[in-house]
Each structure stands twice: as C-alpha cells, then as structure tokens.
Amino acid sequence: MKRNLLLALVFVATSAVAQFTNDPALNSIVRDSSGPEEVVPICALNPQYGTTYVSWFNQNGMGSYDFSMQALDNFGYHAFQPSSLTVSNFPQNSAIFVYDTKVDNTNSMVSAFQDERSGVLDVVAYRVDQSGNFQWGSSGISLKDSAASGGIAPNVGILPSNDAVIAWIADGSPKDWISIRKISPAGNFLWASQIRIIDSTGVASFSRPQIVPMLNDDFMILYVRQTGSGLPASAMYMQRYDASGNPVWASPVAVSSKLIGFAAYPSVVPDGNNGAYIAYSSGNPSNPSMNDVYVQHIDGNGNLWSVDGTEACTSTLTHRMSPKIRFENGMANPMVLIKETDAAQGSSGVTIQSFDASGNRLLGPDGFAVTPITALYDEPYDMRAETDGMIILYAEGTFGNQQLLATKVNFTGTSVWTPATTVVSSVVSNKSRAQLTPVFSIIDLSNQIVAVWEDDRQDVGVYAQNINYDGTLGIQVNISSPDRQQLNAVVFPNPSGSNSFLKINSTTLDEVTATMYDATGRVIGAPAFLSLTSGTNEFKVNEIFRHSNLASGIYSIDIKGEKTAGRVQMVVE
Numbered sequence: 001m002k003r004n005l006l007l008a009l010v011f012v013a014t015s016a017v018a019q020f021t022n023d024p025a026l027n028s029i030v031r032d033s034s035g036p037e038e039v040v041p042i043c044a045l046n047p048q049y050g051t052t053y054v055s056w057f058n059q060n061g062m063g064s065y066d067f068s069m070q071a072l073d074n075f076g077y078h079a080f081q082p083s084s085l086t087v088s089n090f091p092q093n094s095a096i097f098v099y100d101t102k103v104d105n106t107n108s109m110v111s112a113f114q115d116e117r118s119g120v121l122d123v124v125a126y127r128v129d130q131s132g133n134f135q136w137g138s139s140g141i142s143l144k145d146s147a148a149s150g151g152i153a154p155n156v157g158i159l160p161s162n163d164a165v166i167a168w169i170a171d172g173s174p175k176d177w178i179s180i181r182k183i184s185p186a187g188n189f190l191w192a193s194q195i196r197i198i199d200s201t202g203v204a205s206f207s208r209p210q211i212v213p214m215l216n217d218d219f220m221i222l223y224v225r226q227t228g229s230g231l232p233a234s235a236m237y238m239q240r241y242d243a244s245g246n247p248v249w250a251s252p253v254a255v256s257s258k259l260i261g262f263a264a265y266p267s268v269v270p271d272g273n274n275g276a277y278i279a280y281s282s283g284n285p286s287n288p289s290m291n292d293v294y295v296q297h298i299d300g301n302g303n304l305w306s307v308d309g310t311e312a313c314t315s316t317l318t319h320r321m322s323p324k325i326r327f328e329n330g331m332a333n334p335m336v337l338i339k340e341t342d343a344a345q346g347s348s349g350v351t352i353q354s355f356d357a358s359g360n361r362l363l364g365p366d367g368f369a370v371t372p373i374t375a376l377y378d379e380p381y382d383m384r385a386e387t388d389g390m391i392i393l394y395a396e397g398t399f400g401n402q403q404l405l406a407t408k409v410n411f412t413g414t415s416v417w418t419p420a421t422t423v424v425s426s427v428v429s430n431k432s433r434a435q436l437t438p439v440f441s442i443i444d445l446s447n448q449i450v451a452v453w454e455d456d457r458q459d460v461g462v463y464a465q466n467i468n469y470d471g472t473l474g475i476q477v478n479i480s481s482p483d484r485q486q487l488n489a490v491v492f493p494n495p496s497g498s499n500s501f502l503k504i505n506s507t508t509l510d511e512v513t514a515t516m517y518d519a520t521g522r523v524i525g526a527p528a529f530l531s532l533t534s535g536t537n538e539f540k541v542n543e544i545f546r547h548s549n550l551a552s553g554i555y556s557i558d559i560k561g562e563k564t565a566g567r568v569q570m571v572v573e
Helices: none
Strands: 028-031 038-046 051-059 065-072 085-088 100-103 109-115 122-128 151-158 164-170 177-183 195-197 205-213 219-227 233-241 267-270 276-284 287-298 319-326 335-341 348-354 368-374 378-386 389-396 402-409 421-429 431-440 447-455 461-468 488-492 501-506 510-517 528-532 535-540 553-561 564-572
Touching (some): 028 051, 038 431, 051 100, 051 109, 051 461, 085 122, 109 151, 109 164, 122 151, 164 219, 177 205, 177 219, 205 267, 219 276, 267 319, 287 335, 348 378, 348 389, 368 378, 378 447, 402 431, 421 461, 488 553, 488 564, 501 564
Parallel strands (some): 038 100, 151 205, 287 319
Antiparallel strands (some): 028 461, 038 051, 051 065, 065 085, 100 109, 177 195, 205 219, 219 233, 319 335, 335 348, 348 368, 389 402, 488 501
C-alpha cells in the first residue's frame, strides 16, 4: 500500500544537510544509510534556479526498493529533511533497469521508471516540485501500453511548452517495440493514444529510446533496431515527430551504417538549432578488433554529416569507448569525452575531441589526451561546459580502490587549472554513475559544477560535491574579492518563526548589505544595511527585512561588505 507522505522542513545540523565542504575526504552525503543501499542515482538541473535534483532507488529492508529524491540548492543544503523524500514505495524489482529524471521549465522534477505495482514490470511517471508536492498524484501516472505485457527503460524529454514526452520499451510479442506518450504539466495525456515504433512483420525489436526536444515543440527520437538472436545486431535510427505526434520524415533515418554493441547506449544532445549530435562506439574501420568512437550530426530535415559521421580519433592501436557528447553553455563546437585503453584494456586514459560544423576534427587526428593511458586506470564519467572550458570528471584506480578527480581544459585542448587536477573525493572506494550538473548561481557571483555519484565507502550510498570555476571545492565567499573575511553567521531558532534572530560574528568593523532570497533566487523584501562591530552582532530577522509573514520554505541570507562576506540558510515551517 502506498504510504501517506508528510513533508516537514526541519533543520538538522548534520553533515547530511550541511553546505558543500572543501574537504574531499568528507563530501556531502545525499543519502547513505548504514546497511541499506542507495543505488542508481541520476542528477538533473534547471540552470535558471540552481537546484540540483537527485533521484535514486533506496533499499527498504523488505526485499524491495523505494524510489526517492533530494533537492540540493547551490550551497548544498537539502530541501527534504532529515533524509530524503520518498516518491514511491510500490514493489520494485531488485534488478533496477534504466530510468530517467529531468527537471522541467518550472523547476519540477519529472521522473519515469518501472515498478511492479501491477504484478509485472511496467512504466510509471511522477512530477514533484521543489516543495515536495506530487503534481501528478501521490501514485503518479501509469504509462502502461494496453497491447504490451509490460514496459521498462523509459526516457524523458521536456519540450519548450513544458509538456513531457516519455518513451520506453514495451514488452510485446513477438518482438518488443517503443511506446511514446506526451503529458501536460497538469498530468493529462495530450494524444488520443500512444505512438508505437513497431515492426509489423515481427522480425525486428526496438529499444533504447532517447528523446531530443526541438525548439518548436516537435521532437526527435533516437532508438535502436535489433535483428537476429543471441546478441542481436543493433542499428541506430532517428525519426522526427510534430507536436501532435505525427511523423515528419517519410521514413526513419539510419544514423550510421555501423552497428553498436547489444547493450550500448549512444550519447545524444540537441544542437540548439533543431538538430542533434550523436556519439557512439563501434568497430575501428582499419582494425575491427578494436573499439572506436564516432560522432554524427543530424539536422531538422534528417540530413547527416556523412553515412557514418566522423571518426573521433584515427589511431588503430587503442580501444576507444564510452563516449559522452556535450554542446551547451555557449559552446561554439560540440566536444566528446572518450575512454581510451591499450589493446589488452589493462591501462586506460581520458581523451577529448572537438568538431566543427562540417564534422572536421579540431583537436588533431587523435584528439587531446586529458590523461595518458597508464595502469592508474582513469575512467571518464562526465564533462560540462563553463564559459572558458570544460570541467571533466573521472575516477582513478582499480575497482574498489578509486578516487574521484576533476580537471579543466579550454576548448582548444589546454589545461586551465594550476595544479591541473582537483581531488573531488579522496576516499578510496568504488565510484560509479558519476555525473555533473552546471550550476550558475543567481545568488552568488561565481558559478560551479556539482558532481553526484554512487559510492560504496560504507555500503552503497549517494554523495555530492561542488567544484568551483577555479578548481577549488566548497562555497566561495566572493570571487571578485578573495581577501574578504568569511563571516560566521547563523539564524536561531532554525526552523524560524517571528522571533528569529540573525547572529553574525565578525572580527572587524564593517558596513554590510544583507539580502534575503527564496529557493528560486528571487529577492524577498528590501535589502538590509547593517553596521557590524567586532564581536557578536544580533539582528531580529523580521525587523531588518521588514516582513511579518514568510511562506514555508528555505531561504538564503547573503551578507556582503567591503571587508567581510557570508551567507546563511533559514528554514520556515
């Protein structure tokens, strides 16, 4: 039975809810309970608000998993306390399949996954806002295809209209197909029935759908057509659909004549102009025994760079695999992140490559070696763009003995940081499913990247760490004035009421401006101008900000002066 959920925002002064640390031996705990496991985290972000959503499956001690979420603000504080928000506790298969979480245009989390509430694995979807409100009902929306016996592996796309398009693998007979639904923010199906990508002859099955939103509320879908038995031949296709769900192209477009692995997922991103870039792994054209990476572009009319796209690196002596393509934050050209190994796959390194609008390689025939191929065994996970380059996240070490590292290179392949590498997590353990979200703070003058990953330092838990533009960790006082002293500021009592005080400990005299923001970054009331003495300063919150009643939620108070700066969180129940 579905439990009734009672959400209360309660301040708990533990490391699990504290702001991002500057100590890579600690990191921020998103969720890690002793004994149970928290598995398969996915993080998502709406850059307008700076909130990082994290979803995962939480072992519940009853032979099943709950689906849970947490929201981190740009300081690392948790919206849902003391632990997390349980989204669903319907029966869940112990084998967790691919699922997806996206943040929509109003800062709500849209998640689609599979559970066994109907007795078989089938797909459901939830929409939850940053206050924990279930906008599609406490049980979500069932996406069951009536012609199928079940469904798995959904993918979510958020359109400019804020409608969600969700595609998944339908368990059919004689072969699986892909089903697609479009859902409004209110939770209404917007087409009379689902779209099906299906082989009427029963020869081919279809899987691994990925939605690519377009600027006019059309969308493209990338999927895989499989034929044969055992490890079937897997070929990639794309089709474009209009807002009403009608196919735009006369027939699906083959992304490449090359086949991909039976379980490989291509990496795809929009190009910002109604097209998409796709990175995939296949055999080396000169040495089929070696894995290779290719990048392809498709425009809104279905035109490709070439039949197979562009080979990322031309060497025939190394394996190249696990590509991740990025094109974001004002990047002039797409860039792909690649794991590169020796022939025996006992040593590995990290390589990047960039491409111009015609598909030409920009970083030389073999790309730029972020880390060389060594026995240290570097495993690349993700990269994200900032204004002056790409932050790259990777693990180093053998299985069970890994640290998490980051580096930054500019768009022409030159290291930016000094020293070149930042240790994100120094705890030696297994690291997996590591991801990055770019957070461009509305409140702060700096920008940062947030890393989220699965970590087995205790059992299997979920951890997070921010990485600043300059490679440092933790919350920066103010990047424009690094000599400012960090103020020690608290709100008490917290959660706050009408008699809460802002307590500021200062080591010097200073004139400061205190500004209050809500969780979306909006300024609340007028800024307060405060005179600080050396020592303890106390101010009544409702008097300095001239308000008598705040809505429930999490607020930030940003304090800045010529000599000092600091910030504090306030929780209102």
